[in-house]
Amino acid sequence: MKKIMLGNEAFAQGAYEAGVGFISSYPGTPSTEISEYAAGFDEIDVQWAPNEKVALESAVGASVAGMRSMSCMKHVGLNVAADPLFTSSYIGVNAGLVVIVADDPGCYSSQNEQDSRYYAMAAGIPMLEPSDSTEARDFVIRAFELSEKYDTPVIIRSNTRLGHSRGLVEAGTRKEVPLFEYKKEMAKRVMMPAMAVNAHKVLEKRINTIKEDSSSFDINRIEYADRKIGIITSGVAYQYVKEAVPDASVLKLGMVYPLPEKLIREFASSVEKLYIVEELEPIIENAVKAMGIGAVGKEILTIQGEYSTNLLKKAFGTGKVEFTGSGDIPQRPPIMCPGCPHRGVYYVLSKNRYTVTGDIGCYTLGALAPLSSVDTCLCMGASISMAGGMEKARGKEFARKLVAVIGDSTFLHSGMTGLLNLVYNGSTATVMILDNSTTGMTGHQDNPATGKDAKGNPAPAVDLETLVRAIGVKRVRTVDPFDLEGMEKAVKEETAKEELSVIISRHPCALIDRTRKNKYASSEKCRNCGMCMKLGCPAITRTEKGVVIDQSMCQGCGLCSKVCPFGAIGEVER
Amino acid sequence: MKTDILIAGVGGQGTLLASVLLGDIAITEGKEVKLSEVHGMAQRGGSVVTHVRISDGPIASPVIDNGQADILLSFEMLEALRSLPFLKKDGMIFVNEQKIMPMPVITGARSYPEDIRERLEQGTKNIKYIDAASLAREAGNMRTINTVMLGALSGSMDTPVDTWLKAIEKCVKPAFVDVNKKAFMLGRNI
Numbered sequence: 031m032k033k034i035m036l037g038n039e040a041f042a043q044g045a046y047e048a049g050v051g052f053i054s055s056y057p058g059t060p061s062t063e064i065s066e067y068a069a070g071f072d073e074i075d076v077q078w079a080p081n082e083k084v085a086l087e088s089a090v091g092a093s094v095a096g097m098r099s100m101s102c103m104k105h106v107g108l109n110v111a112a113d114p115l116f117t118s119s120y121i122g123v124n125a126g127l128v129v130i131v132a133d134d135p136g137c138y139s140s141q142n143e144q145d146s147r148y149y150a151m152a153a154g155i156p157m158l159e160p161s162d163s164t165e166a167r168d169f170v171i172r173a174f175e176l177s178e179k180y181d182t183p184v185i186i187r188s189n190t191r192l193g194h195s196r197g198l199v200e201a202g203t204r205k206e207v208p209l210f211e212y213k214k215e216m217a218k219r220v221m222m223p224a225m226a227v228n229a230h231k232v233l234e235k236r237i238n239t240i241k242e243d244s245s246s247f248d249i250n251r252i253e254y255a256d257r258k259i260g261i262i263t264s265g266v267a268y269q270y271v272k273e274a275v276p277d278a279s280v281l282k283l284g285m286v287y288p289l290p291e292k293l294i295r296e297f298a299s300s301v302e303k304l305y306i307v308e309e310l311e312p313i314i315e316n317a318v319k320a321m322g323i324g325a326v327g328k329e330i331l332t333i334q335g336e337y338s339t340n341l342l343k344k345a346f347g348t349g350k351v352e353f354t355g356s357g358d359i360p361q362r363p364p365i366m367c368p369g370c371p372h373r374g375v376y377y378v379l380s381k382n383r384y385t386v387t388g389d390i391g392c393y394t395l396g397a398l399a400p401l402s403s404v405d406t407c408l409c410m411g412a413s414i415s416m417a418g419g420m421e422k423a424r425g426k427e428f429a430r431k432l433v434a435v436i437g438d439s440t441f442l443h444s445g446m447t448g449l450l451n452l453v454y455n456g457s458t459a460t461v462m463i464l465d466n467s468t469t470g471m472t473g474h475q476d477n478p479a480t481g482k483d484a485k486g487n488p489a490p491a492v493d494l495e496t497l498v499r500a501i502g503v504k505r506v507r508t509v510d511p512f513d514l515e516g517m518e519k520a521v522k523e524e525t526a527k528e529e530l531s532v533i534i535s536r537h538p539c540a541l542i543d544r545t546r547k548n549k550y551a552s553s554e555k556c557r558n559c560g561m562c563m564k565l566g567c568p569a570i571t572r573t574e575k576g577v578v579i580d581q582s583m584c585q586g587c588g589l590c591s592k593v594c595p596f597g598a599i600g601e602v603e604r
Numbered sequence: 605m606k607t608d609i610l611i612a613g614v615g616g617q618g619t620l621l622a623s624v625l626l627g628d629i630a631i632t633e634g635k636e637v638k639l640s641e642v643h644g645m646a647q648r649g650g651s652v653v654t655h656v657r658i659s660d661g662p663i664a665s666p667v668i669d670n671g672q673a674d675i676l677l678s679f680e681m682l683e684a685l686r687s688l689p690f691l692k693k694d695g696m697i698f699v700n701e702q703k704i705m706p707m708p709v710i711t712g713a714r715s716y717p718e719d720i721r722e723r724l725e726q727g728t729k730n731i732k733y734i735d736a737a738s739l740a741r742e743a744g745n746m747r748t749i750n751t752v753m754l755g756a757l758s759g760s761m762d763t764p765v766d767t768w769l770k771a772i773e774k775c776v777k778p779a780f781v782d783v784n785k786k787a788f789m790l791g792r793n794i
Binding site (some may be wrong): 060196272356361362364395400473563566572 | 614639642643651671692704706712
């Protein structure tokens with residue numbers, strides 16, 4: 031039966047049909063929903079791991095033990111999982127192992143635009159790239175076949191557009207795959223130098239075999255049309271090619287590493303002029319040119335951002351586009367939600383002009399006006415480590431105004447080791463863990479501190495205070511961020527102290543907090559001083575007569591009434 | 605026959621549900637459909653667009669490009685203007701008259717454009733302005749602006765009203781089905 035499915039849902043469907051027994055992932059847009067949808071299948075054991083490295087290692091373990099396994103992450107997540115990835119290709123698999131990695135051309139929800147295909151090349155792992163929901167399902171099933179046939183992990187490369195587009199998918203039934211036999215195989219799985227040297231030879235041979243075979247894989251296919259123009263493309267870019275240059279001959283690559291050299295040569299010699307259309311880096315292009323084949327790629331196309339039909343029409347001169355522009359209009363950047371518990375924290379940090387090393391999550395939005403609090407955002411966990419480095423560079427005095435801010439899920443992901451480093455190497459900085467009891471930005475996934483697992487079942491909840499103390503931090507206190515006075519007092523005291531401290535700012539995310547609160551409204555006492563405007567709450571706007579609080583948006587957090595010097599904002603019965 | 609509908613709004617207004625509903629209707633009618641949407645950071649109160657492409661034949665790109673949309677369905681005035689480039693010449697706009705201030709306006713760095721209607725009318729003369737906020741309030745839930753707007757849009761499509769209502773039953777959480785049906789009908793009957 032045909033069903034409309036999100037690309038990420040189709041990946042999960044593919045995993046279900048392929049008989050996958052175990053998935054371990056860490057949430058990351060645009061990959062999160064793969065594991066969420068998979069968690070809906072009783073037959074698949076799905077878990078959120080604390081980070082991508084742990085996730086992939088868990089999946090490798092399950093594969094070695096004989097179960098078809100998968101690990102899903104965003105492109106920068108694969109950086110975290112790179113360590114196990116690079117050696118997983120040395121040990122190969124027992125039951126199939128598939129990694130789905132989602133790139134983000136255009137940086138819709140990411141800190142960079144890196145191209146994951148380099149990982150496939152660097153680690154010697156075959157990589158498939160589907161172009162729509164149908165192929166998302168199909169390629170997962172295919173990836174497991176390839177994984178077991180060639181004794182290798184297989185990476186599937188997705189991206190934002192694929193993962194977050196919906197299309198029709200012919201859903202099938204599950205093929206149960208019994209556990210593969212587990213045997214101890216020291217030479218294959220214990221990567222000490224002597225074994226690794228040999229495994230590297232095996233890896234090289236394997237990749238050459240796959241390269242040879244891939245010219246006859248049906249996922250690499252030629253669609254001949256007008257032979258004046260031939261285009262080699264893959265993934266979502268293929269869809270843009272079909273719309274923008276419908277008459278061209280196309281070599282659609284379903285496998286982007288290793289590349290099918292024979293097939294590429296055949297296609298190149300059958301067309302008059304060869305083009306390469308690939309989003310991000312010129313990887314196919316460089317490989318084709320290295321084969322001594324003349325081709326045009328990034329000469330007419332960009333390595334930046336997402337491609338589109340119009341972009342290709344322009345590059346190929348195949349159509350003029352007419353539209354009316356918007357003119358110069360104000361941007362609408364994302365903002366912290368009304369009632370967001372992070373707002374109180376940033377209000378205090380902004381008011382006291384702290385240097386703030388930030389991290390990855392909703393709370394990165396504290397960088398934007400009017401809170402404008404965050405100085406840096408590098409990668410998961412970097413807030414804490416960078417604060418340590420800043421203090422090394424500028425001294426203890428500087429650390430009296432230095433705060434690292436990190437979310438609960440991010441802290442458990444990779445902040446713990448940074449904190450251990452601060453303890454060990456004598457930092458006196460202040461670390462704030464913004465514990466909103468969820469993984470917010472990616473859509474409210476559970477984590478080891480929430481008390482629930484990926485399937486919603488009860489799970490042990492790590493106690494952050496105990497954890498932080500166990501790491502060696504002596505000064506630990508917990509504050510509710512809506513207690514503005516208490517928060518300001520805590521931050522001032524802890525930063526002033528020449529000793530490492532951790533403040534846990536604890537209040538559930540406004541989007542999961544179900545307690546009904548009275549809303550707030552301004553009164554005639556408002557003198558339009560603008561103090562409440564410094565909160566950057568989207569529910570509050572300023573008019574000539576004073577501020578107005580949008581009652582449909584107000585969540586009743588009451589921060590505005592606390593910062594109002596004239597008592598002009600009060601609770602109203604809801 | 606091909607219909608490209610671009611849905612624009614502010615994160616949290618329910619553009620996603622609107623596109624999923626349209627997708628469901630397309631399938632019920634035996635059409636091909638592709639949708640594209642935004643998750644993650646942009647959902648937090650920022651500008652969001654979702655793309656709905658419906659066709660009798662196969663669809664390649666899941667995305668509507670500039671100058672392609674037959675219909676622009678916008679849940680907010682400024683967002684209609686922002687998405688105007690998507691609209692093809694003489695395309696149709698359905699726009700909720702509501703104005704939601706973006707942060708640069710709230711902070712005073714920018715002002716909310718006063719001439720949105722005039723600027724939209726440079727793109728097309730086919731514009732329907734809908735007071736969706738009032739109708740959603742009348743329906744009993746301010747979060748039904750999206751279904752009010754779908755109701756308004758439905759008047760211009762051949763799809764029978766039953767198909768729409770069934771799609772609402774299927775795609776909306778059970779507790780909110782009735783209020784959404786009411787909102788839909790209020791939008792449809794303007």
